[in-house]
Amino acid sequence: xxxxxxxxxxxxxxxxxxxxxxxxxxxxxxxxxxxxxxxxxxxxxxxxxxxxxxxxxxxxxxxxxxxxxxxxxxxxxxxxxxxxxxxxxxxxxxxxxxxxxxxxxxxxxxxxxxxxxxxxxxxxxxxxxxxxxxxxxxxxxxxxxxxxxxxxxxxxxxxxxxxxxxxxxxxxxxxxxxxxxxxxxxxxxxxxxxxxxxxxxxxxxxxxxxxxxxxxxxxxxxxxxxxxxxxxxxxxxxxxxxxxxxxxxxxxxxxxxxxxxxxxxxxxxxxxxxxxxxxxxxxxxxxxxxxxxxxxxxxxxxxxxxxxxxxxxxxxxxxxxxxxxxxxxxxxxxxxxxxxxxxxxxxxxxxxxxxxxxxxxxxxxxxxxxxxxxxxxxxxxxxxxxxxxxxxxxxxxxxxxxxxxxxxxxxxxxxxxxxxxxxxxxxxxxxxxxxxxxxxxxxxxxxxxxxxxxxxxxxxxxxxxxxxxxxxxxxxxxxxxxxxxxxxxxxxxxxxxxxxxxxxxxxxxxxxxxxxxxxxxxxxxxxxxxxxxxxxxxxxxxxxxxxxxxxxxxxxxxxxxxxxxxxx
Ligand SMILES: Cc1cc2nc3c(=O)[nH]c(=O)nc-3n(C[C@H](O)[C@H](O)[C@H](O)COP(=O)(O)O)c2cc1C
Ligand code: SF4
Numbered sequence: 001x002x003x004x005x006x007x008x009x010x011x012x013x014x015x016x017x018x019x020x021x022x023x024x025x026x027x028x029x030x031x032x033x034x035x036x037x038x039x040x041x042x043x044x045x046x047x048x049x050x051x052x053x054x055x056x057x058x059x060x061x062x063x064x065x066x067x068x069x070x071x072x073x074x075x076x077x078x079x080x081x082x083x084x085x086x087x088x089x090x091x092x093x094x095x096x097x098x099x100x101x102x103x104x105x106x107x108x109x110x111x112x113x114x115x116x117x118x119x120x121x122x123x124x125x126x127x128x129x130x131x132x133x134x135x136x137x138x139x140x141x142x143x144x145x146x147x148x149x150x151x152x153x154x155x156x157x158x159x160x161x162x163x164x165x166x167x168x169x170x171x172x173x174x175x176x177x178x179x180x181x182x183x184x185x186x187x188x189x190x191x192x193x194x195x196x197x198x199x200x201x202x203x204x205x206x207x208x209x210x211x212x213x214x215x216x217x218x219x220x221x222x223x224x225x226x227x228x229x230x231x232x233x234x235x236x237x238x239x240x241x242x243x244x245x246x247x248x249x250x251x252x253x254x255x256x257x258x259x260x261x262x263x264x265x266x267x268x269x270x271x272x273x274x275x276x277x278x279x280x281x282x283x284x285x286x287x288x289x290x291x292x293x294x295x296x297x298x299x300x301x302x303x304x305x306x307x308x309x310x311x312x313x314x315x316x317x318x319x320x321x322x323x324x325x326x327x328x329x330x331x332x333x334x335x336x337x338x339x340x341x342x343x344x345x346x347x348x349x350x351x352x353x354x355x356x357x358x359x360x361x362x363x364x365x366x367x368x369x370x371x372x373x374x375x376x377x378x379x380x381x382x383x384x385x386x387x388x389x390x391x392x393x394x395x396x397x398x399x400x401x402x403x404x405x406x407x408x409x410x411x412x413x414x415x416x417x418x419x420x421x422x423x424x425x426x427x428x429x430x431x432x433x434x435x436x437x438x439x440x441x442x443x444x445x446x447x448x449x450x451x452x453x454x455x456x457x458x459x460x461x462x463x464x465x466x467x468x469x470x471x472x473x474x475x476x477x478x479x480x481x482x483x484x485x486x487x488x489x490x491x492x493x494x495x496x497x498x499x500x501x502x503x504x505x506x507x508x509x510x511x512x513x514x515x516x517x518x519x520x521x522x523x524x525x526x527x528x529x530x531x532x533x534x535x536x537x538x539x540x541x542x543x544x545x546x547x548x549x550x551x552x553x554x555x556x557x558x559x560x561x562x563x564x565x566x567x568x
Contacts, residue, residue, distance in 0.1 A: 005039070005043055005045045005046065007045060007049060010035075010045060010046055010049045011049055011053070013035065013038065014031065014035075014049055014050055014053045015053070017030070017031045017034055017035070018031070018053060018054075023054070024054070024345075025054055025056060025344060025345040025346075026343060026344050026345045026363070027054065027345065028050070028054060028056075028061065028064060028345030029064070029325065029326070029328065029342065029343075029345055030325065030326070031050055031054075032047075032050065032061070032064070032065060032071060033070075033326055033328065035050065036071060036072065036077075039076070040072075040076040040077045041072040041073065041074070041075060041076045041077055042065050042071055042072065042073050044073075047061045047062055047065060047073070048061075054345075063347055064345065064346065064347055067330065067347040067348060067493075068286075068327075068328035068329055068330050068348070069122075069124070069328070069329035069330065070286045070328040070329035071328055075113055076113070076117065077113065077120045078113045078114060078117055078118050078119040078120035079117065079118050079119070079158075080118060080119050080120070080138050080139060080158045080163070081119075081120045081122065081138065081139055082102065082119060082120065082121050082122065082136060082137075082138050083122045083123070083124035083127070083136060083137045083138075083287075084098060084099055084102065084110075084121075084122070084123055084124065084134070084136045085123075085124055085125070085126060085127040085129065085133060085134065085135045085136060085137075086123040086124070086125060086483075086486075087125050087126040087127075087130070087248040087249070087443075087483070087487065088248055088249070088407075088439075088443070088469060088480060088483045088484065089130035089131075089133050089248070089249060089406040089407055089469055090127075090129075090130070090133035090134040090135055091479075091483050092133075092407065092408070092471075092475065093133040093134050093145075094134055094147065095133070095134040097147070097148050098134050098136070098146050098147065098148065098151050099123075101148045101151045101152060102121055102151055102155070103121070105151070105152055105155045106119050106121060106155065108121055109121070110122060110123055118158070118159070119155075119158065124137065124287065124329065125246065125248065125329075125331060125487055125490065125491065126246060126247070126248045126249070126250075126287075126331075127142065127287050128171075128245055128250065128251040128253075128254045128285070128287060128288065129142060129144055129171065129251065130248070130249050130250075130251055130404065130406035130407075130412070130469070131174055131251065131404070131405070131406045131412035131413050131414075132144035132145055132171075132174070132412075133145070133406070134146050134147075136151075136154075137287065138154070138158070138163060140289040140290050141163065141165040141166075141167075141290070142165065142166060142167055142171055142290065143165070143166045144166050144167075144171070167290075170258050170290060170291060170294065171254060171290075173255040173258065173259055173414065174255070174412075174413040174414055175255065175259075175413065175414045175415075175416075176405075176411050176412075176413035176414060176415055176430070177414075177415040177416055177417065177429065178416050179392075179400050179416035179417070179418075180388075180392065180400055180416075181376070181377065181380060181399075181400045181402065181416055182259075182260075182402070182416050184263070184380055184383075184384070186380070186383050186384070188262030188263055188266065189262060189266060189305075189307060190383050191263070191266045191267070191270060191379040191380065191382045191383040192266040192269050192270055192307065192312075192313070192379070193313065194382055194383055195269075195270040195273060195274075195382050196273065196312070196313055196315050196318070198382075200230065200273065200274050200275075200276070203226075203270060203273070203274040203382065204223050204226050204227050204230065204274055205223075206381060206382060206385070206386050207222055207223040207226060207378055207381060207382075207386075208221070208223035208224075208227075209386035209390070210381045210386035210389040210390050210398065210399070211386075211389075211390050211398035211399070212374070212377055212378060212381060212389065212398070212399060213397065213398075213459060214370060214371055214374050215371045215372075215373035215374045215377065215401065215402075215465065215466070216242055216334075216370070216371030216373075216374065216465055217247070217371075217441065217442075217444075217463070217464070217465030218463075218540070219397070219459040219463055222370065222374055222377075222378060225358055225368055225370070226271060226274050226275055226368060228356075228358040228359070228366075229275040229277075229358040229359075229366045229367065229368045230274060230275040230276065232358055232359045232366035233366075234364075234365040234366040235365060236277075236278060236279065236363075236365045237272075237275055237276055237277035237278070237365060237366045237367065237368075238277055238279055238280065238281070238361060238362045238365060238366070238367040238368070239268050239271045239272045239275070239277045239279075239280040239281075239320075239322075239367075239368050239370075240280065240281045240282075240283060240336075240339065240340070240343070240361075240362070240367060240368065240369045240370070241264065241268055241280065241281070241282045241283065241370065241371075241372055241375055242283060242334060242336065242339060242369050242370065242371050242372070243257055243282050243283055243284045243285065243288070243372050244283055244284075244285045244327050244331075244333055244334035244339060245285055245288070245334070245372075246285060246327075246330075246331035246333075246334045247331075247334070247441075247442035247443065247444065247465060247467050248442050248443045248467065248469070248484070248487060249404060249406055249407075249439065249442045249443075249467035249468065249469040250404045250442055250465060250466055250467040251404045251406075251414070252373065252402040252403065252404045252414055252466050253371070253372040253373065254288060254291070255402075255414055256372050256373055256376060256402065257284075257288070257291055257295065257372060258291060258294065260376050261294075261295065261298045262298065262302075263375075263376045263379045263380065264372055264375050264376050264379075265298065265299070265302060265307070265308070265322065266375075266379040267370075267374075267375030267376055267377075267378045267379035268280050268282075268322060268375050269307070269308070269312065269320055270378060270379060270382055271368055271370070271375065271378065272320040273312075273315075273318055273320070275366070275368060277320065277368070278319050278320055278321075279320070279321060279322075279323070280320065280321070280322040280323070281322065281323055281324070281325050281343060281362075282295060282322060282323075282324045282325070283325050283327060283333070283339050283342070283343060284324055284325070284326055284327065285326075285327045286326055286327045286328045286329050287329070289326065292324055292326065295324055296324060299321075299322055299324070303321070308320060308321050308322060309321055325342075325343055327342065328342075330342070330348045330491070330493075331487075331491040331541070332348050332349075332350065332491055332492070332493045332539070332541050333348040335350050335539050335540055335541060336357055336369040337350045337351035337353060337357065337539075338350045338351075338493065338539070339369060340357060340361055340362050340367065340369070343362055344362065344363060347493070348493060349493045349495050350493065350495070350538060350539035350541075352538070357369055371465070373402055373466070377389065377399060392418045392419070393418050393419035393420055393458070394419055394420035394456075394458050394460065396458065396459055396460045397419035397420060397458035397459045397460060398419065399418075399419060400416050400417065400418055400419070401416070401417060401418070401419050401457075401464070401466060402414060402415070402416050402466055403415045403416075403417060403426070403464075403466045403467075403468050404466055404467055404468065405426075405430045405432075405468045405470070406468070406469055406470070407432070407439075407468075407469040407470035407471060407472075408432060408434075408435065408470045408471060408472030408475065409427070409430040409431045409432030409435070409470040410430070410431025410432070411430050411431045412430070413430075415429060415430065417429065419457065419458045419459075420456050420457070420458045421456065421457055422453070422454060422455065422456050422457075423438055423440070423448055423452070423453040423454070423455055423456070423457065423462070424453040424454060426438075426457065426468065427453065427470065430468075430470065432470040432472075434472060434473055435450070435453075435470045435471060435472060435473075436449070436450060436471050436472060436473045436474075436475055436477075437449050437450065437471045437475070437477065437480075437552075437555065437556075438453075438468060438469065438470055438471065439467070439468070439469040439471070439480070439548065440457060440462050440464050440467070440468060441462070441463060441464040441465060441467055442465065442467035442469075443484040443487050443488065443545075443548060444540070444541070444544035444545065444547060444548075445462075445464060445467065445544075445547060445548070446462060446547055446548070446551045447471075447477075447480070447481075447547075447548050447551040447552050447555065448462065448551070448555075449551075449555035449556065451555075452555075477552050477555075477556045477559055477560070478510060478513055478514060478552070478559070478560055478563070480548070480552060481510055481548055481549045481552040481553075482507070482510045482511070482514070484548040484549070485503060485506055485507045485510060485545070485548075485549060486507065488503045488541065488545040489503045489504050489507055491541065492541065492542065492545075493541070495538060496536075496537055496538040496542065498532060498533045498536040498537045498542055499533060499537045499538070499539075499541065499542030499545060502529055502530075502532065502533040502537075502542075502546075503533065503542075503545050503546075505526070505529060506526055506529060506530060506533075506546060506549055509522065509523070509526040510549070513560060513563055514563065515563075516563045518563075520561065523553065523560075523561075526549075526553075527550060527553060529546075530546030530549055530550045531546070531550070533545060533546050534546055534547070534550075
């Protein structure tokens with residue numbers, strides 16, 4: 001039974017949190033996150049008092065709390081919340097056995113809490129540990145390469161309240177190949193110092209000349225974004241670092257946030273100077289909570305050196321500071337307008353575009369949203385010049401790219417490689433020559449079969465935000481398609497019909513295929529449905545959700561049709 005909650009105490013706590021995070025609606029998420037930390041869940045009283053304090057309707061608060069999978073509104077979380085990654089790399093590495101073992105050890109199913117209030121068992125999507133799966137997270141601690149025995153040991157350690165993390169500090173970076181970006185050899189803060197002696201237009205000019213395109217996946221030219229935000233009218237302007245990294249198979253930002261922190265902050269600060277922004281956010285995915293303290297320390301150190309704050313490096317009237325905001329387990333919040341909604345304290349539902357964030361972003365003001373890697377590249381370009389960057393890669397996809405490689409290969413990890421590399425060359429590099437297929441660009445990317453391994457990874461051929469998942473010769477491709485669709489069904493924000501209702505239909509079709517109950521005619525209908533979802537969905541999530549299904553159906557037809565009974 002839940003204990004009675006003292007309203008006065010709740011109000012005092014909320015008042016303290018308002019002092020910390022502010023009094024407007026954009027403070028809602030961090031306030032709820034801290035309150036959940038105190039109470040183990042979000043009791044009704046707590047949500048009601050938060051609503052009153054921020055001057056919004058309690059239903060609005062409930063709406064937000066119910067949107068994000070890391071908030072709990074019904075049941076108190078256990079002392080140890082175990083989140084097992086269910087994404088494809090961990091799935092192929094043996095997640096199912098670990099799941100069964102956890103259920104057996106604890107006597108509960110996923111989604112439940114033990115009667116003694118000690119354990120909650122949940123699935124989660126991609127922990128950013130794809131190179132070391134199966135992975136699980138207990139509160140903010142991560143565990144890699146978990147097998148049945150290790151799972152049992154972890155439970156025993158929790159029962160004795162003596163939980164030893166696999167990684168006392170942060171997850172090892174696992175960089176297998178560094179290049180000019182990761183081995184840049186420059187002193188952090190040098191790019192910022194140089195930029196502050198340049199004109200704003202000059203900074204954007206150098207970025208334009210370098211040909212830098214956004215590293216988050218869509219490949220939008222960074223200079224155009226900065227130019228538009230700089231020219232847009234607004235009382236305040238904002239810089240947002242998209243550190244949501246939720247795309248299955250992506251874990252490069254995890255490493256960059258830790259190993260290139262100062263360069264990232266340099267990049268954000270240079271962006272702020274170039275467009276005239278005074279405030280920045282790092283929107284960090286909830287699964288990377290363990291990085292928050294580390295990043296906060298780095299920001300603090302920069303403030304003490306006048307690299308953040310007022311009149312940065314004595315540059316008069318250049319005031320800029322950065323706040324870290326935590327995501328709460330919603331993949332769609334990686335989409336830039338959903339991210340902004342989340343920062344403003346709303347459900348992470350993508351907005352219609354136009355207007356674009358460069359014009360109407362955070363609280364209606366001009367806002368730049370860029371990926372972690374993009375800011376780092378921008379800082380290096382300012383320091384080393386446009387030519388240094390653009391001599392790598394192809395004409396349309398310039399520069400080096402950081403890839404996260406997982407799945408059936410000998411050397412999973414992080415690789416810095418030039419854009420334009422052939423899929424076959426990449427596979428050789430990572431020890432995945434036997435691959436039957438490669439998923440390029442995560443769940444929303446494309447599944448490339450062996451006959452297409454001569455193709456290149458570049459925006460003009462196969463674009464990618466950096467996720468590479470290798471499928472060995474024995475991989476059941478229908479299982480892959482199913483895993484990705486389950487992911488999209490779960491992560492759809494539900495705003496528009498094609499994505500909300502279409503993806504479950506595709507999933508149903510896959511289940512029929514699994515059981516040999518899907519006719520060829522029905523499969524063709526499903527393909528048409530997939531194409532309709534791509535065309536008619538509102539945001540990139542829906543638009544790309546059928547990609548893997550369609551490429552698997554097209555490339556592995558004999559394997560998939562082999563399951564259909566001949567009589568059908
Ligand atoms: C469903 C969805 C999820 C996304 N997740 C991320 C993400 O985790 N990180 C990221 O940088 N971009 C992500 N994006 C792309 C962003 O919307 C946006 O294009 C990007 O942050 C812009 O930065 P860039 O120009 O530096 O690439 C996502 C897009 C969609 C549709
Ligand atoms: S496509 Fe999907 S995720 Fe995007 S707005 Fe529509 S329902 Fe939401």
